[in-house]
Amino acid sequence: MAKKNAFYAQSGGVTAVINASACGVIETARNHKDKIGKVYAGRNGIIGALTEDLIDTTKESAKAIAALRTTPSGAFGSCRFKLKSLEQNKREYERLIEVFKAHNIGYFFYNGGGDSADTCYKVSQLSETMGYPVQAIHVPKTVDNDLPITDCCPGFGSVAKYIAVSTLEASFDVRSMAKTSTKVFVLEVMGRHAGWIAAAGGLAEEQGIPVVILFPEIEFDQKKFLAKVSAMVEKHGYCSVVVSEGCHYPDGKFLAEQGTRDAFGHAQLGGAAPVVANMVKEALGHKFHWAVADYLQRAARHIASKTDVEQAYALGKSAVELALKGQNAVMPTVERISDKPYKWKVGVAPLSKVANVEKFMPRNFITPDGFGITEKCRAYLTPLIKGEDYPPYKDGLPQYVQLKNIAVAKKLAEFKI
Amino acid sequence: MAKKNAFYAQSGGVTAVINASACGVIETARNHKDKIGKVYAGRNGIIGALTEDLIDTTKESAKAIAALRTTPSGAFGSCRFKLKSLEQNKREYERLIEVFKAHNIGYFFYNGGGDSADTCYKVSQLSETMGYPVQAIHVPKTVDNDLPITDCCPGFGSVAKYIAVSTLEASFDVRSMAKTSTKVFVLEVMGRHAGWIAAAGGLAEEQGIPVVILFPEIEFDQKKFLAKVSAMVEKHGYCSVVVSEGCHYPDGKFLAEQGTRDAFGHAQLGGAAPVVANMVKEALGHKFHWAVADYLQRAARHIASKTDVEQAYALGKSAVELALKGQNAVMPTVERISDKPYKWKVGVAPLSKVANVEKFMPRNFITPDGFGITEKCRAYLTPLIKGEDYPPYKDGLPQYVQLKNIAVAKKLAEFKI
Structure with missing residues (x-):
């Protein structure tokens, strides 16, 4: 397998730990420099890919990348932008391929919720539909916790x-x-x-x-x-x-x-x-x-859950590992092994079963009168909020990292969204 | 000086650290058992005194009292109730004296903001106006930071x-x-x-x-x-x-x-x-x-300032020490010695100068356009938010103490407010 670069982007509403997933993706990719070239981050999500506005994460120090683990929000900017279907907007898909080709991108890591899983799924189909080889892996993220299959969602x-x-x-x-x-x-x-x-x-x-x-x-x-x-x-x-x-x-x-x-x-x-x-x-x-x-x-x-931070990092890391194993159109998931003691492992779900599916509270998590939570729900929730993972502080304020976010030189003509 | 009991109550909007002041008052009183008998807390502030609804804090373990330092809100209940002037409502003052006499109360510690300082000041005058010997010390507390004289207010x-x-x-x-x-x-x-x-x-x-x-x-x-x-x-x-x-x-x-x-x-x-x-x-x-x-x-x-917690405790402690020195109608204050490094000591202010006075932001703390803060303001604020003082956690939630709040047996007839 020829060495390809990776694209990573954040999508939808950001969370306290989406940067922990970014940290997991970038640190893991850096540990596999023999197989993955540079990680380019999309400035403001998929829009960065469409407009060829790529951030060169290799310009960031190991210390800065490590600090993403304790920094909330989307370090590269996020977006609310959903790709239309290939039939409705072939132009955007062609542009994505153009950008991927220009920057030798073979891995696409998209970090988002339900709508973003749909975007990621569409990109994963580019190999088949447009003949461009790209492996698209979705990294789950949503405070809403409404993605299917995974036991819970980072954030x-x-x-x-x-x-x-x-x-x-x-x-x-x-x-x-x-x-x-x-x-x-x-x-x-x-x-x-x-x-x-x-x-x-x-x-x-x-x-x-x-x-x-x-x-x-x-x-x-x-x-x-x-x-x-x-x-x-x-x-x-x-x-x-x-x-x-x-x-x-x-x-x-x-x-x-x-x-x-x-x-x-x-x-x-x-x-x-x-x-x-x-x-x-x-x-x-x-x-x-x-x-x-x-x-x-x-x-x-400042009050993040330790469980959540660990899972956010782990799923970012797993996304890269899945890519290295040749996978496409998948999402790493949290699989719960037991409630008490809380044990979990990383699983994997096909994106075809994730995109555009919402997971609601089961009725038996809600008390019969509709105004409270049941023991079953409590057993589900408690491990997810367990543990504190405080950021470092200076002069009374958390020290959150702000990256340099240096742009990669553009090679293509401008593209209007 | 014959050994008298103390009354302590919380008033007005509660804060993250008013219980740290309560902790300072009670622990310090416990360290002076030769001079101070029991600390009775008013259930729901001054209303507890008027209705003879007193809580016997001696029934609480040292551990429970120590845990007040990391517990927000008012452990004994607070109230929004301002005593009218002696001329307007002599009946309430007579009732206070009746309750103080019945329970051998010689110290009155009132933990509140500007309105409460006024109540405390009125009580402090009872020796003079009604011939009952009581020392009233106000413990400052207000998130609004609007009490005069003190450099800042706990909370x-x-x-x-x-x-x-x-x-x-x-x-x-x-x-x-x-x-x-x-x-x-x-x-x-x-x-x-x-x-x-x-x-x-x-x-x-x-x-x-x-x-x-x-x-x-x-x-x-x-x-x-x-x-x-x-x-x-x-x-x-x-x-x-x-x-x-x-x-x-x-x-x-x-x-x-x-x-x-x-x-x-x-x-x-x-x-x-x-x-x-x-x-x-x-x-x-x-x-x-x-x-x-x-x-x-x-x-x-959960995100309390260490400086604030320390000051809240210190002023509670000082209130008791001031009482032991025979003071009346005073409030311990924070006196700033220097900004950087931040140094402060406990001072004392006469309640006559505290009650009903509000301290606003000086104009030179606000930028000329009216929409920002100046360096002077920043130098003032920064030390006050400095340091973290995390509560203990269990299963993902802070372990806040809930006291037993056992009532003292009533000795008097009912009193309608």
Whole structure:
């Protein structure tokens, strides 16, 4: 096998640990210099490939690459851009091949969620459909935890830990205030269709906190919800509500919509928390506080889960190893061996079975009344938030690395997306 | 001096480190058993004194009390309740004396902010006005950092660290997304009248982040604000906005009001972030994300500042020492000796000069354009967020202590507030 270069890019919403996967990919490739040439990173995801805006990662020191492991966000820039099908947009695929050829790229590592798995799958078919030999491996990443086959997705464990810790802390706060002031605290969390992140708020129950969860998987029933909150406040003097941004009425209408849509056509949500809080105030008269975690939750590297960081790195590493074994159109996965003690290993899934499939919370992870998590869910979640993996600090702030991101000289004509 | 018992209570909004002050008070009192009898904590602040709902802290193990140092929120419950003046409500003062007498209380430690300092000051005058000998010492606590005389207030350093870290992390996130998606991230922070918390967001600039800050001290000018954001996005491709909940128009109207008021008559705010975000979207067309940190910021013991924890403990300890020296109507303070290296010592302030005085950001801590912090402000803030002081964890969650909070047997008739 002639020595080829590799392309790596980050896609979709970034996470606290996507750079740990980048670290895994780059460090592993550097350990196989006999087989893999340079790793070129796409500036802003696949757009970097289309526009020939490649970053030469060989210009970064070993120390800088190692520091990616403790740095949140996408070090090379991410994008929200989904390749159309070959029939709909042959021009873009031809351009990709042109860029790959110009820079001798034979490996394509794409680090993203469901939509990105679809892009990666399309690229993996280029050998067959367009006659250009490229091995495309998807590195899973999504805070939403909604990819199929893999037991969990890198990025999720850390956001789950953030939400569990934040729910616990804010609940301690509202409990302190409940006698004369705030009785209900509402936290809005991410998760358009799947309630995995919201479920993590339920882990605060471990320490006796009354938590009411509003999942996207359960149609919102205002009357039942208010009765639940009322009962909780009656019993405990206070309660916390964790509401998923994707929580919706039976007709599909979200509790709150900002009205804007992202590049994939998804509604951009936000603002369910104040809606829920006001509902409680009007019906029950309880004073409330609400928070919307938004980016804070998925960027919170300072409270990342050790399990998550290790898995993010391991799957980046495995992606390169799968490529070296000649694989194409696959994604390394987390396979759970046991809950307690938590044991897992790296598996592999065909991209054809990953792309465009969403994994929702199983109904038996949600309590019969629809407002809490079951023991089964708790057993699933707990290992994923386990362990702390603190970044280094200087003068009170985490020392996150910023790469030089030096561009590779362009060889081709400009391309308009 | 005959041996008297002590009363300790927590008041107002709780913080990540108010329990560290409680720990300082109780551990120090336990070290002076020859002079101080039992420490009784008021359940839910001063309300516990009025209703004779006292918690016997001697029932708690040394281990449990030590764990208060790493536990956020108010372990004995807090309250939003301000004593009226003696002329307006003599009945409550008489009741306090009745309870103090019944339980042989000679020391009154009140842990709170500006309103609580006023309550503490009123109690300190009971010796003179009502002939009952009691020494009242105020232990400062407020995330708002708006108490006078003291260089800073316990509780502030940790919320400042949380906001600085969160702004940094979310800004890394928006920078990753800016090419094809979100360009402006808006974070709403606490601070009704003083912009200290918002200022902490400016510390993210240390790592090259473009941050626009909206202070309550600077009247909001929409045109200037939008021009600033536009220039930042033009230059950096993205920017972060940190908006104080107290940010308001020249006529005093807040950017967003929920319309409800707390027990002190303050408007309960929230929702400035979506207002600002939509403003940016409409005027500049930039895609946005927004977060409201609310309780998450002041409860975030997981990312507490070491400086803050140490000061919170030290001032609790000093309060007891001041009492043992026979002082009354005072508050221990932080006196800064130098910025770099950061050195400080405990000072003391008369409560007559603390009660009902608010300390705002000096104008020279804010840049001339009103949207940033100066080097002077940075030199002030940096030592306050310095150092990490992580709580212990188990199964991925911080192990926060929950006390037994056993009530002292009542001796008096019921009292209606």
